[in-house]
Amino acid sequence: MNDQRLNRLRTNASLPHFADAMMLLRHEVEEASQITYGIGPEEHGEWTHQYHCHHDGAQLAFDWRKPLSHLCPVCGTVWTGEPYDSAWTSLVHVTIGKAVYNMALLHMIEPDPKHLGQIKTFLTAYADYYEGYLVHGGIPYNGPGKLFAQTLDEAHWIMDLTLGFYWIREHLSLEETAHIRGGLLAPCARFLIEHKEKQIHNHSVLITSAIASIGILLNDEAIIRSGLEGEYGLYDQIRRGRFEDGLWYEGNVHYHFYAFQSLLHFALMAEGTPWEVWQTAGLKSMFDYPIHLILPNGDMPSLNDAGNRAGIHMYAPFYEIALDIFGDELYRSLLNTAYGTEWAEEPFSGAKAVARSSANALLFGRELAPIEGASSHPLWNAAHRNISLPASGITKLVNRKGWQAVIKHSKFGGEHDHMDRLGLSVVCGDMPLLVDAGTTAYGVPAHYGWFKHTFSHNTVCLNGADQPPADGRVIRFEEQPWGAWTETAVDWLSEQYEMKDRIHLPLELCPWDRNAYEGAVIRRINALTDGYLLDIVSVTVPERRKVSLMNHFSGMLAENGAASWQLTDDRLCALDQRWLKQKRKLMTSTRASSFHYQLEEGCLRQLFWSSQPCDIYTALTPDNPPDRDRTSIVMRADTDQRIVFVQALLYDSNHKTDLDAFDSLAVNMLADNEYRIVIATAGERQAYSLFWHESGAELAKCD
Incomplete structure (x- = not known):
């Protein structure tokens, strides 16, 4: 700095x-000054993602006084034993790292001998013992740690300590400086260098940033270059992990900033040095x-x-x-x-x-x-605004009533991907209608059990299995006076995808069934007007497959006497069926239907048509957090040829569900790949013509 x-x-x-x-910083420093934990020679932390309640996903309440008792603040369950006790230990050292950062920052503004002394105590204690901490780990897809259970957490912690050390270094004696450099910074740098990940990954950004930061403090050019340069160094991470439009390849804003914050942390450390990166391309x-x-x-x-x-x-x-x-x-x-x-x-x-x-x-x-x-x-x-971002694979459609539809045609994102190409998320203002729920903490069973699979998303699933890695693409994106529309596609005609040679996935993170998708092509058209969203999905398979189109609505299905449902034990996907509660099946297969949902505010109407008869299922499935439910509707056809699904979604924010609302969707197949779609709602009738060529669709509103 x-x-x-x-x-x-x-x-x-x-x-x-x-x-x-300043008020928050002083408060955090006051809390930090109360820490009496004695850092010892046998510290052993485990994964903090395990410090969550398995019932509702809530983070357990950390209490300095209760290292062996861990309370869920939501349901009141007290968890004991491992991995909770050692995860508690990790949280101790995360907190101490932040305490050093905050106390050092405040000391530069308001010098305080007491705070300075506490920082020295923490840093010298770590320097006393760090070299002797045992290497341990075992977290899937993560390198080991010494104080923590993974290399990533080790890098997080040392980044806070490096800035704290940097900010108070002029107040340290030569002996104190040498001890901290030799007992903490240098051995930590060696450990991180030894366990650098050989792939493009958010972990790698953080680890290489930490290495380079330590190198600056040690004035060691070899360590700095070890962090910044070469294959999988920080420069390489940003060059090959950032798409042309700016998004980090792992495909969401959370991991975008998770990777980015490490680069920015290093940028602050390197400011004013030959290694400054603020103007990096x-x-x-x-x-x-x-x-x-x-x-x-x-x-x-x-x-x-x-x-x-x-x-x-x-x-x-x-x-x-x-x-x-x-x-x-x-x-x-x-x-x-x-x-x-x-x-x-x-x-x-x-x-x-x-x-x-x-x-x-x-x-x-x-x-x-x-x-x-x-x-x-x-x-x-x-x-x-309507925008399509082909490089990162996101298209957004909007209207004047506050609707936003996000279509995911992204490239495969590695470890944190959900295998849901052409997934759809729709909101209206503050109201989720049909959304991607994301996930919960990784130690909560619903993460790997439900959220991290194709079937929990608003997309297509074949044979109930997860989609293998593939890159989506946008074919058309147009704005018209009546609205905006896009056509996206994904296929499994080959096993290639852009990040294939840049990332490495262990078998436990490869749950897909390549045979179920081999040769399949999915194309999706989404058109948003001021009144509704039109969703058209085409699935082509080379041989007989079970084709499922999933919709997960943020509300409850409104019952209608005209719809006859019965409980079923049918297996809807390859996942544990405990995630699908109250499974029911519509008594008769159908090509057209409509359903109504009561949302937290207002109601949603779904009009549905398919080119072949479908079995329709409904179930209650996990929302996020997973102690809440949402309504899943699954349209499934057993077919060996192309099938087309058409649905229209209409939302009324002001009224409760009207089961007698006169809305209708009619689709006529005029010839091969030619369709006429008519939507009647609120006394208005609107028609569209669709020519679905191999090279791309032509969608037009009829006068």
Whole structure:
């Protein structure tokens, strides 16, 4: 950190705009000063993802006084024994790492001998014992740790300690400095170098960033270059792991920023040195990309291994950096909206607002008053628009009523992928209609049992199995006076995908059935008008397969006397059937039907047609968090030829479900690959012609 950054920190700390940040920092330091845990020679941490309740997925309540008793704050269950006790130990050291960071940061603003002494105590204790900690691990797809159970967590922890050490280094004696460098920093660097991952991965970004950061502190060019250069070094990670449009390849905003924050952490450490990276090619695009995905309530879509309800309120600290480095007014607008200031954008009135309380605000924060002449609503205009991003594989359709439909035609994203090419997520304002639920903590059974599989998504599943790795693509994207539409596709005509030679997957993370998908082609058309979403899915198989189209609605099915359901033991997919409660089957196979759902607010109507008779199933399946349910509807056909599904989704936010609403969907197949689609709703009748050529579809609204 150069002198300019230090001056910014001290100036911001004195300004009223940053009072919340200083209040939080002082509070965190006060809590840190109460830590009495004695770091010893036999510390042994386990995976913190296991520190969650298996019943509801809630994180257990960490209590310094109860290392052997771990309470779920939601259901009250007390968990004991392993892995909880050793996960508690990991949380101890995560907390100490953050304590060192916070106390050192505050010490640069408000020097305090007590806090300085505590930082020295922690750092020297680690230096006393770190070399002797036993290497251990066993977490699937992760290298080992010494203090922790994986290399990743070791890198997280040392990154906090490196900045803490960096900020107080001038207050250390020569003996203290030598002891910390020789007993902690150097052996940790050697360990991380030994266990660098030989693939493109978010873990690798963090590990190589940590190595390079330690190298700067040790003034050791060989260590710095070991982190930055060569195959799978930090430079290579950013070059080959970032798509051309800016998204990190693992396919969601969570892991995008998880990888990005490590690069930014190193950037702060390297500021003012020959290794400075602020102007690295593509860095700005990594700030720009997530803005395309923002939903009407300020949240981000929960794609792949992302949790639910993450949004601009969580990612605002990154945009403190972005505004300072690049000065883009779009970033200023995002910050104002995330903080709920007087300049927050009105269309995002439902977005969660948070205090401007991050360390990044102190280190990078700028004035938030918009510059004179700035355009109005730049954030809304950037986020709520029709856009297709072919490189990363996301298309978003929007309308004037607050609908956003996100179609996932992305490239295979490795370990954190959910094997759900052409998945569909639809919201209206703050209301989820048909969404990707993301996932929960990895130690919760529902993660590997349900969320991380094709069948739990709004897409196509063959023979009940997971989709093998494949890259989706967008074929058409058009905006018309009546709305916007896109055609996307994925196939399994070969086993190639872009990231194949850059990532490595162990067998336990390869649950798919290649035989079920070999030779199959899926194409999907989505058209969004101001009144409804039209969804058309074509599935072509080379031989007989069970073809399922899944829809997972954020509401409950409204019963109708005209629909005759019966309980069934039919196996709907390869997953454990315990995830599908109250399985029922429509008594008769059908080519057309309609269903109504009562949502938390309003009702959703689903009109459905298929080119072949289908069995229709419904069940209650896990929502996120997994102690809640949502309604799954599965259309399944046993076929050896092409099948086409057509559905229209209509949402009324103001009324409860009207089972007698007169809505209809009619589809006529006029010739090979030619269709006429008529939707009648609310007294209006709208028709479309579809010519579905091999090279791409032609969709037009009929006058």
